[in-house]
Amino acid sequence: MTLLRPVRPLRPVRPLRRDLYAAVAAALLVAAAVLVGRYVYTYDDLIVGWPPLLGRWDPHAGPGTPAAVLVAAATVAYGPAVAARLSWRALLPAAWGASMAWIWSLALIDGWRTGVAGRLTTRNEYLTVIDRWHDIPATLRDFTAHILIHSPDNWPAHVAGHPPAATLTFVLLDRIGLGGGGWAGAWCITAGAAGCVAILVTVRALAGEHGEHLARRAAPFLVLAPAAVWLGTSADAYFAAVAAWAVALLALTVTGRSLWWALGSGLLFGLTCFLSYGLTLVAVIAAAVLLLARRGVRQRPVLFVPLLAGAAVVPVAFTAAGFDWWEAYHLLVTRYYEGAAGVRPYGYWVWANLACTVLITGLATAAGLRRTGSALARRRDDTVSDETVRLAILVAAGLLALLVADLSGMSKAETERIWLPFALWLLPCCASLPHPRAWLAAQATLPLLLNHLVATGW
Template structure:
C-alpha cells in the first residue's frame, strides 16, 4: 500500500474514532444530565430507519456520479460542467430530502415553530418591523421572535417574506428555493478554485462537491441558501481580483453585505475572503481600482438596513444574551468544542478528512523546500482559511450543537481538499454511502 494512502486511511480512521467518541460520550451525558438537548449526539436527529420516495433516486444519483462523475468532470466543456454540477447537486439534495417524503422532507421544514415562515404576517409593515426588530429578540420581551428569527439578522426572514409577496407562498416553495439556491454553491466553489488555483483541480473537486454528505442538511434548510450567497460572494471576489472586473467586485461586495445580514456567523467568511485577496494580490497591485466597487458594494446593504432602523451590532449583542437564555446556556462547552468537529466529519465525509491530511502535507512540503506545486498550494491556502473560520466559530462558544446545519457555509469550502486525492471513485463511494446511511437511518431536524 502506498505510504500516502496509508496515511489517508489513518486520518479517516481517527475521524471515525472522533465521531464514535462523540456519540458514546454524548449519549452518556444526555442520558445522565440531559444537557445536550439532542437525541442522537453529536447530531440533532432521532433514530428512525426508513425508506421513502426519494430512496431510488438518491441511489441512482449516487451510482451515476461515482461511475461517470470523474470522467465527465475531466472532459466536459467548462460551462457545461458548471451546469451539470449544479443540476446534479440539486438532484442529490432533492432526492435525499424526499427520502423523508415531500411534506416531512421539504414542505414542512421551514414551517415549524422555530422557523421563518412563522413570522411572515409580522412583516406586513416592513419598515416598522425593522425598526422594532431588536425589541423582540430577548426571551421575555413582548412577542419575542422564534429561535431562528431571533438568531439571524432580518434579511433572513425578509427573504421568505419576499417569496410570499411574489406569490411563492408556503413551505413547499420556501423549501424549493433553499434547495435550488443551495445547490448553486457547488458551481461558485468550482469557479473560485479555477480562478485561484487551476482548472484541473476544480474538475477533480467537482464530483466531491456534488456528492457531499452535507446535502442531507441542505435539503430545505435556509442555511443552504446562506451558504450559496456567501459562496457566490467569494467566487465573484476571486473573479474580480484575477480578471480585474469592476462589475464582479461590486457584485461581490453587495453579496458579502447580504450575507452578513442573513447570518451573524457569516462575518467569518471574511477569513475566506482574506485568503482570496492574498492569493489574488498580484491582480490587486496591478489594478487596485477593483477595491473601489468592492467596498462600495459592501456598504450598500448595511447602509440600507441601518437607515431603516435596524442596528446590526445591537442586535448581535442581544442575540448573545438570548443564546444563553436558552439551551445554548445549558449545553456544555466542554463537550461541544470537540463534538462540533465530529459533526463536521459527518457533513464533509471521510474523503474530506483524507483531503485535509493531504492539504497539510502540501503546505508542509511547500515550506520544506519541496518542488513548487503552485496550484495545490493555492488550493490548500483557500481550504485552510475555511478550516480556520470553523475553528474560530467552534472556539467562540456560539456554536454548540446543530453545526451540521449552521456550518454549511464553511464546510463546503473544505470539500475541495478532495481534489488532492489520487483515486476518486473509492472516496466518492464512501461519501455517497455515508449520506445515504445518514438519511435512511436518522430523521434530521433543527
C-alpha cells in the first residue's frame, strides 16, 4: 500500500522574487547614479564630491562604530518581537529612544566635533549668523534684503534658502543658554528621532481596524532608517519632525480625538511652512489623511475651525513682524539659480535624486513600495485587506510629494537631507514585507557602510 504524503501549501515564491527584483532595481539605480556622476560629469558640473551624495570618499571608523553595530544588531535580532509585545504606550518612547541611539551612534562615527558639534557651524549653516540677530524684530523686517548673493551682507546659503523660523530656532536656543553646535546638534537629533513616533501614531490612527498591527511591524524599520545618517545632525531632521507631528495630530483629530489636536496640528503646519519653503508639499500628505478619514471629516466639519485658526498663527506673527513669505520665496528662486543650481544639470539630478532617496530609505523600502503599488492596483480585490490599502494610500502620498519636489527642479542635489520630511513617510511600507529580520539587516548595513566609507556633508 502506497502512503500518500500530505501536500504542503505552496510558498509565495513569486512575490518574494518580485521584492528582490525591486531591491535589485533600486541598487542598480544607485550604481548608475554613481557611475554616471563620476565618469560622465565632473565635479564642476555636479558640485558634489561623491555623486549622487554631497560628500567624499573617506573610509574611517570612530567612537560611534561599536555602538552603531550594537544598536543595529539588537534591533535586527529583537526589534520585531519587542515591537509586537510592548504595550502601545511603551512602544512609542521605546521607538524614540532606539531611534536616538541609532542616530547618535552613526553621528559619532565621525567623532563629537565633526559628527555633531561642528555640523551646524560651517560657513553655510545657521549658527554663523547668530550674532546678527541681536534685534529680532529688526532682523525679520530686513531679512529679505540679504537673500540674493549680490545683496549687502548676504545670508549664508542655508539661511537664505529657508524662511526665518529655521534660523530663529537656533537664535532662541542660544538666548536660553543652549548656544553652540553641540546643543544645536542635540536639538536636531532629539527632534528628528521623534519623527518616527509621529509616523507610528499616524499609521495606527488611519490604517483601520488593524492599523496598530501595521504600525508595530513598521516600527523597527522606522528606527533603523538609513536616513539616520542625515538625521544627525541636519536641521532638516528637525523640519521633518515638525511636519510629521503636524500630520499625526491631524490624523488624531479626524479619527475622533479632541479638537485641541486640530489646533496643535494647525500651529505645526504653519510653523512647517516657515521652516522650509518646500515643505508646503506636506499638504499632499495632509490631503491623504483627510481622504482616508473622510467619514470623520464629514461628521465633524467643525475641526477645520481650530485647524485653520492654528495654521494662521505663525504666518500672521511673521507677517506682522515685517517678513513677506512670498517676496522671500521669489528672491530665493533667484538666489537658487545664482548659485550651484544654475550649474547642476537637471537631466542628471531628476533621476539621481531618486537614487539619493534609495540611500536614505533603503532597499527594503524599494521592495515595500512594490507591494504598495500592488495593493493599490488590486485594492478592489478581496484578498487585499482594507488596512493594507489605507497604508498604501498614505505611503503613496509621501511618494507623490517627493516626486513633485523632484520634477520642480528646486531640489537638484543634497536631497539626502532636503527630502527627509517626505522620505520618512515611505518607510511604513516595509510593514508589508515578510522575513523582517532579513530586510532589517539590509537596512542597517547600508547606513553603516555609508557612514564608514563616505564623509557626508551632514
